[in-house]
Amino acid sequence: MRYRYSAGKDGELVKKAVIYTCDEHGINFADVDKDAVSIVKKLKEAGFETYIVGGAVRDLVLGKKPKDFDIVSEASPARIKKIFRNARIIGRRFRLVHVYSGMRIFEVSTFRSLRDGLTSNTFGTIEEDVFRRDFSLNALFYDPSQQIVVDYVGGMKDIEKKLIKPVIPLDEIFTDDPVRMIRAIKYAAAAGFTVPINMKWKIKKQSPLISSISNSRLTEEIFKIIHSSQAAEIVDALDKAGLYSYLQPQAAKLMRENPDFRQRYMRSMAANQKVQESRSADVLGALFFDHLEDIANWKNGIVENYRIFIKAARSFIFPMAPPRHDLDRAIRKFFASHGITVKKLHLAEPPKPVKAEPEAASGEPRPPTKKRKRRRKPSKARQAATT
Numbered sequence: 001m002r003y004r005y006s007a008g009k010d011g012e013l014v015k016k017a018v019i020y021t022c023d024e025h026g027i028n029f030a031d032v033d034k035d036a037v038s039i040v041k042k043l044k045e046a047g048f049e050t051y052i053v054g055g056a057v058r059d060l061v062l063g064k065k066p067k068d069f070d071i072v073s074e075a076s077p078a079r080i081k082k083i084f085r086n087a088r089i090i091g092r093r094f095r096l097v098h099v100y101s102g103m104r105i106f107e108v109s110t111f112r113s114l115r116d117g118l119t120s121n122t123f124g125t126i127e128e129d130v131f132r133r134d135f136s137l138n139a140l141f142y143d144p145s146q147q148i149v150v151d152y153v154g155g156m157k158d159i160e161k162k163l164i165k166p167v168i169p170l171d172e173i174f175t176d177d178p179v180r181m182i183r184a185i186k187y188a189a190a191a192g193f194t195v196p197i198n199m200k201w202k203i204k205k206q207s208p209l210i211s212s213i214s215n216s217r218l219t220e221e222i223f224k225i226i227h228s229s230q231a232a233e234i235v236d237a238l239d240k241a242g243l244y245s246y247l248q249p250q251a252a253k254l255m256r257e258n259p260d261f262r263q264r265y266m267r268s269m270a271a272n273q274k275v276q277e278s279r280s281a282d283v284l285g286a287l288f289f290d291h292l293e294d295i296a297n298w299k300n301g302i303v304e305n306y307r308i309f310i311k312a313a314r315s316f317i318f319p320m321a322p323p324r325h326d327l328d329r330a331i332r333k334f335f336a337s338h339g340i341t342v343k344k345l346h347l348a349e350p351p352k353p354v355k356a357e358p359e360a361a362s363g364e365p366r367p368p369t370k371k372r373k374r375r376r377k378p379s380k381a382r383q384a385a386t387t
Contacts (some may be wrong), residue, residue, distance in 0.1 A: 036069035048075035051141035141276040178209035189237035281329035
C-alpha cells in the first residue's frame, strides 16, 4: 500500500490518497475493457493524468465485469477531441467527449472544480473532482497502465465493510440531485450493502424531490434497473424504501393493495434477470405484462387488442416514456406468449385535410387558372444593339 501526498497550506506534505496495488485491490485485468485501456493509454502518452472511474471501478473491485467504462482526465474536451479522430464533444453546461470505438461509445470527462460549489461547471483537479462524486464506492480511480486504484475518500474500506457512504455532505447530496436516492438503494440492493440509518431517514424525508426529475432521466434509471442482474432485489428494495411509487406509481399501488400481483410482478422481474443482455424491448415487458394479463379480453380482435394494450401499457408505466418501437416489440412479444403471432402493425392515421378549391358564384368549382408567362425584360446591351 502506497500513499499520495500534496503540499498543505503551510507547505508541509499532507497525505491525500491511498494507492492500492494489483495484489491489494484484486481487480482481474482480463475484465478491463481493452478499448478503455487504449483510450487511457493514449491520453497518458499525450501527457495527461487519466483514469477509469466510477461504477466500472466499483464493479471490478467487487469481482464483476462492468458493462460501461467511464474515463476521466485532466485533458480539456478540445484537447481530447484532437487526440481521437472518432470523437464528438457533447453537452452545454459541462462539456464531455464521446470517443467512438466501432459501435461502442466511451464517455471521457475532464476533472471538475469545486470553485463554485457542486453546481460548478469549471475544470479542476483530481483532488477536486473526487469530492463531486456521489458515494465513496463510486469515487475510486483506476489506472490500467500501472494497475493501481487511487482512493481519496476511503471507498475501498467502505466496500470491504459493505457500506453505502456519501462523499457529498448528507444535507446536500439529495437536494443537489434527487436521483441519488434511487441509486443509493439500487447499489445497496445489487451488492448486498447496508444503507446507514441517517441516510435512510434522509431519503424518507426528501423522497418527494424525485417528482421534480424529468421523465427522460427516470426512464433511463428504470431501464438500468430492468437490465440489471439483480432487478428483482432492486425493485423490492426501492418499494420498501417508498421510492418505487415515484418510478412506477401504478405498479407500486397495485403491489400494496394486491399481494398476488406483487408476487407475480416480482417473479417477472426475477425472470428478466436471465435476459438482461437482450435489447430494451425484450426486458421492457416485465413492467406491464402482469397488468395486461389482468385486463386482456381475447374476444376482441387483434387490432383492437393491440390498440388497447399499447394505450394501457403507456398509461401503466408512466412517467416512463420508452421509444415507440420498443413498446411495439414488447406488445408483440406479449401476443406471442399467448401463441398469437402479430407482425408489426401500422395503424392508419386520420387523413390530413385537403384544402378545397374556391368556388364560383354559381356554386361550380372554378376552372384551373393558367399561369401567364412573364416576358423577360431585354438587357441594356440588347436594347443598345437594336437601336
